[in-house]
Amino acid sequence: MNRLLQVEGLVKTFGTTQAVKGIGFNIKEGRCTALLGPNGAGKTTTIRMLTGLLKPTEGKIEFQGLRPGEDQRSLLGYLPQSPAFHNWMSGMEYAVYAGKLCGLSAGEAKSRAKELLGRVGLADAANRKIGGYSGGMKQRLGLAQALIHRPRLLVMDEPVSALDPIGRREVLGILKELKEETTVLFSTHVLHDAEELCDDVVIIQSGQVALQGSLSQIQSDHRRPVIELKLEDKESSMEWARSFVERHQTDDAWRMIIEDAHLEDRTLRLTVLDMEKARQALTEELAKQRVGFVRLEAGYSSLEDLFMKVVGA
Amino acid sequence: MNAGKLLTLVQKEWLELLRSFKLIWVPLVFVVLGIMQPVTSYYMPVILEKAGNMPEGTVIEIPLPSGAQVLADTLSQFGVMGLLILALSFMGTVSGERNSGATSLVLVKPISFGTYIAAKWISMMTLTWGALLLGYAASWYYTWLLIEQVAFGPFLLSYILFGLWFTFILTGTLLFSTLLRSAAGAAFSSLGLAVLLSLLAGLMPKYLSWSPGSITGSAYQAVQSLEGFDALASFGWSIGITVLLIGAGLIGSAAMLRRSPALD
Numbered sequence: 001m002n003r004l005l006q007v008e009g010l011v012k013t014f015g016t017t018q019a020v021k022g023i024g025f026n027i028k029e030g031r032c033t034a035l036l037g038p039n040g041a042g043k044t045t046t047i048r049m050l051t052g053l054l055k056p057t058e059g060k061i062e063f064q065g066l067r068p069g070e071d072q073r074s075l076l077g078y079l080p081q082s083p084a085f086h087n088w089m090s091g092m093e094y095a096v097y098a099g100k101l102c103g104l105s106a107g108e109a110k111s112r113a114k115e116l117l118g119r120v121g122l123a124d125a126a127n128r129k130i131g132g133y134s135g136g137m138k139q140r141l142g143l144a145q146a147l148i149h150r151p152r153l154l155v156m157d158e159p160v161s162a163l164d165p166i167g168r169r170e171v172l173g174i175l176k177e178l179k180e181e182t183t184v185l186f187s188t189h190v191l192h193d194a195e196e197l198c199d200d201v202v203i204i205q206s207g208q209v210a211l212q213g214s215l216s217q218i219q220s221d222h223r224r225p226v227i228e229l230k231l232e233d234k235e236s237s238m239e240w241a242r243s244f245v246e247r248h249q250t251d252d253a254w255r256m257i258i259e260d261a262h263l264e265d266r267t268l269r270l271t272v273l274d275m276e277k278a279r280q281a282l283t284e285e286l287a288k289q290r291v292g293f294v295r296l297e298a299g300y301s302s303l304e305d306l307f308m309k310v311v312g313a
Numbered sequence: 314m315n316a317g318k319l320l321t322l323v324q325k326e327w328l329e330l331l332r333s334f335k336l337i338w339v340p341l342v343f344v345v346l347g348i349m350q351p352v353t354s355y356y357m358p359v360i361l362e363k364a365g366n367m368p369e370g371t372v373i374e375i376p377l378p379s380g381a382q383v384l385a386d387t388l389s390q391f392g393v394m395g396l397l398i399l400a401l402s403f404m405g406t407v408s409g410e411r412n413s414g415a416t417s418l419v420l421v422k423p424i425s426f427g428t429y430i431a432a433k434w435i436s437m438m439t440l441t442w443g444a445l446l447l448g449y450a451a452s453w454y455y456t457w458l459l460i461e462q463v464a465f466g467p468f469l470l471s472y473i474l475f476g477l478w479f480t481f482i483l484t485g486t487l488l489f490s491t492l493l494r495s496a497a498g499a500a501f502s503s504l505g506l507a508v509l510l511s512l513l514a515g516l517m518p519k520y521l522s523w524s525p526g527s528i529t530g531s532a533y534q535a536v537q538s539l540e541g542f543d544a545l546a547s548f549g550w551s552i553g554i555t556v557l558l559i560g561a562g563l564i565g566s567a568a569m570l571r572r573s574p575a576l577d
Contacts, residue, residue: 051421053575071423078421084414086325088332100321101422145418 010059077146087131102149136167232292322432343448405496417575471536522547
């Protein structure tokens with residue numbers, strides 16, 4: 001698969017603090033990539049360097065297929081975390097304005113703007129002033145203006161973080177369609193969105209790449225069978241859980257089947273080595289000890305578990 | 314620099330001036346200022362008589378100023394009030410957009426920083442030169458009606474010289490607006506520059522005749538007589554230096570914008 005964007009050894013220093021410490025990754029044509037990381041990991045800084053709004057202290061950002069003399073920004077569509085428009089313009093005016101700035105002719109900009117505003121569900125509000133738009137509508141207008149010149153790469157910074165559940169559904173729905181047509185890179189700290197939308201993930205932690213690869217590969221590499229047991233709020237059950245956490249490491253029989261156990265509030269999480277055996281042994285143990293539980297669930301670790309492990313939280 | 318994109322940006326600025334009504338009230342203020350000068354000069358004796366609390370029987374005789382004198386006074390009004398209004402209306406032209414985050418959407422489009430600054434400057438200048446022309450022409454017309462006609466040549470030359478002085482100071486406003494985060498800071502820095510330059514040119518006319526500050530003086534002279542005007546040997550210098558500084562201000566603004574196109 002073609003590489004569209006190649007980032008190497010990207011460093012950004014603000015005064016004495018190093019926000020980004022040598023990040024490198026590739027974005028492949030036609031894939032949707034998520035830049036994951038906790039708040040303050042350097043996601044926004046990295047994205048701003050890609051868009052040219054921030055000059056990297058060191059490192060290389062290379063677009064493939066850029067004709068000599070062509071501005072790399074003409075290949076990019078960018079949607080910042082909370083886009084600010086000119087509130088005195090209407091949505092339609094802004095979209096046309098954005099199109100013309102990208103070098104479209106007036107007629108072309110108008111027809112593209114109309115098409116895109118319809119697509120993001122702003123056809124009815126197109127002639128209203130942006131000042132009266134809701135947060136979700138602004139985000140959708142942001143998408144329309146970013147796509148106006150058919151960019152090869154759509155870059156978004158936390159596209160849905162600031163939205164309410166309804167606005168979030170709307171924008172995610174549009175993104176799902178879009179990723180079929182163009183290459184997408186977006187940053188998020190919401191793992192669920194990443195799992196839902198992307199093909200590749202780059203997890204960054206304190207300015208460095210902690211893990212990267214395709215989502216399916218990462219999931220199959222790091223997926224662990226997990227048993228979750230939610231206990232009743234009774235002292236005897238909790239007592240058992242606490243003793244079990246200590247016991248599973250020393251007891252040989254348990255050590256063979258359980259890799260890790262920890263108790264959080266009333267939930268006991270067991271990362272197991274052999275699901276069959278663990279399920280058997282655990283249910284027997286629960287019956288024998290008369291442990292009261294509310295829920296018992298066997299499944300696989302999610303991206304969130306992996307994320308927590310990687311960022312060391 | 315791409316002409317189509319420049320035009321798009323200039324059109325956006327004009328539309329903004331129109332929608333914020335600056336395109337209407339700024340010229341209006343200039344016209345009112347321009348009319349007031351000849352009118353108050355003409356009616357000064359009446360005004361003093363009616364409102365001056367003079368004792369009964371006071372005879373007031375004020376010689377009517379010459380038309381050229383009235384126009385020079387108008388210019389000096391514009392130089393204070395007019396410049397204040399223009400600087401205040403343009404003080405946030407870049408910093409406001411940058412603070413709100415609007416620049417981070419515009420400057421990721423394939424446009425050069427120079428084009429963005431040039432568009433701002435062109436729209437500022439259209440309003441400045443337009444408002445100044447309307448106000449000054451109104452003053453000229455009323456001076457003609459009430460006092461005497463001033464020849465067109467001196468009128469035009471003084472208009473151009475004063476416009477150049479405005480251009481210089483407002484280019485400063487644009488530069489400070491890209492340099493500073495605060496809009497008020499930009500207005501006060503550029504107005505301070507205007508005051509400082511005029512003051513210095515007034516205090517040391519011999520040594521600072523080449524400075525942009527002496528242009529206002531040249532404008533007052535130009536309107537009074539074109540013949541005596543050529544005497545100023547340093548006139549060319551002050552014009553040349555002003556034009557150079559305007560160019561440097563624009564290049565500086567574009568460089569500042571390149572250094573930090575958006576906040577954070």
